[in-house]
Amino acid sequence: MVNRQLSPLQVNPRNGEPFLQLPSPHEHIIITPLRLTDKPAIIDIMNDKRVSQWLEGPPYPYLQEHADLWVDANKEVCDVAIRELEEENRIHPGGPLKVVESCPVRSIREVKADGTDVFLGDIRVDRCANEELDDDNADKENSLVDANMAKQTGDPSIVWTIGDYLAPSHHRQGIMSAAIAALLKDWVIPRCNVHIIRTYAMLGNEGSVGVFRKNGFKLVKTKKVWKELKGKERGLSVLEWRLEDQ
Numbered sequence: 001m002v003n004r005q006l007s008p009l010q011v012n013p014r015n016g017e018p019f020l021q022l023p024s025p026h027e028h029i030i031i032t033p034l035r036l037t038d039k040p041a042i043i044d045i046m047n048d049k050r051v052s053q054w055l056e057g058p059p060y061p062y063l064q065e066h067a068d069l070w071v072d073a074n075k076e077v078c079d080v081a082i083r084e085l086e087e088e089n090r091i092h093p094g095g096p097l098k099v100v101e102s103c104p105v106r107s108i109r110e111v112k113a114d115g116t117d118v119f120l121g122d123i124r125v126d127r128c129a130n131e132e133l134d135d136d137n138a139d140k141e142n143s144l145v146d147a148n149m150a151k152q153t154g155d156p157s158i159v160w161t162i163g164d165y166l167a168p169s170h171h172r173q174g175i176m177s178a179a180i181a182a183l184l185k186d187w188v189i190p191r192c193n194v195h196i197i198r199t200y201a202m203l204g205n206e207g208s209v210g211v212f213r214k215n216g217f218k219l220v221k222t223k224k225v226w227k228e229l230k231g232k233e234r235g236l237s238v239l240e241w242r243l244e245d246q
C-alpha cells in the first residue's frame with residue numbers, strides 16, 4: 001500500500017526508503033534515513049578537522065565506538081518516525097497528513113550514475129535545548145528549555161534548532177543551502193508546523209552562517225567569549241528564522 005503520509009517524500013523502489021530529492025541543479029543529491037552502513041563514512045568525516053573544529057558535540061578523534069552509539073540511536077529516531085507514519089496511513093487511509101515531531105530523512109547522499117549512493121553529511125532538526133535559547137539569565141534559561149520540551153507536538157511556539165555537516169569534498173557547491181531549503185519547505189514547515197528556529201554557529205564559521213543567511217535566518221546575537229572547545233576559546237553566533245518573516 002502506498003504510504004500517503006510520507007508525502008511529499010518519494011519512496012525508492014530499490015530499498016523501500018523514503019527520500020527527498022533536491023531540485024536542480026542538485027538533483028543528484030537526496031536526503032534519506034540514516035543507515036547502519038553509514039558508520040565508516042561518518043568516522044572519516046568526523047575525523048576531518050575542516051568539519052570537527054566547528055562541531056561542539058562529536059568527540060575528536062572520532063572512534064568506531066562513537067559512531068556505533070550515535071548511529072544506532074539516531075537511526076532508531078528515523079525508524080520511529082517512519083513507523084508512526086505507516087501506522088497513521090494504516091489507521092486513516094486517505095486521512096489528512098499528520099503533524100509529527102520529527103523528520104524521517106536526514107542523511108545527505110550523492111546518487112551516482114549506476115544508482116548507488118555515497119553518504120555526504122547530515123541535517124537534524126530538533127527542539128532547541130540550548131542554554132542560549134533566550135537570553136543571558138541562567139535561571140530563566142533552564143525553565144525556557146523545559147517549557148520548550150513540554151509543548152505539544154505541532155505547537156507553533158516551539159523553538160527548533162538545526163545541526164548540520166557536509167563532507168569537505170562537497171563544500172562550497174551550494175549543497176547545504178539547498179538541502180536546508182528543501183527540508184524546510186517540504187517537511188519541517190508543513191509536517192512539523194515549525195514557525196521559529198534558532199541556530200548556533202561558532203564565531204568564524206562563515207560557511208554555517210552563510211547557509212543560514214541564504215535561508216532567511218537573521219543574526220540575533222554574537223558572543224565574543226562563549227566556551228573552550230577542543231582546546232580553543234570559542235565565540236558564538238546565534239541566528240533566528242521566523243516563518244512570518246519569510
Ligand SMILES: CC(C)(COP(=O)(O)OP(=O)(O)OC[C@H]1O[C@@H](n2cnc3c(N)ncnc32)[C@H](O)[C@@H]1OP(=O)(O)O)[C@@H](O)C(=O)NCCC(=O)NCCS
Nearest residue numbers: 051054165166171172173174175176177206207208210211
Ligand atoms: C557549514 C557547511 C555545512 C556549509 O555547507 P556548504 O554546502 O559548503 O555551504 P554552501 O555551499 O551552501 O554555502 C552557502 C554560503 O555560505 C558561505 N560559505 C560557505 N562556505 C564558506 C567558507 N568556507 N567561507 C566563507 N563563506 C562560506 C557562502 O556565502 C556560500 O554562498 P556562496 O557560495 O553562494 O557565496 C559546511 O561547510 C560544513 O560541513 N562545515 C563543517 C561543519 C559545520 O560547520 N557545521 C555547522 C555547525 S553550526
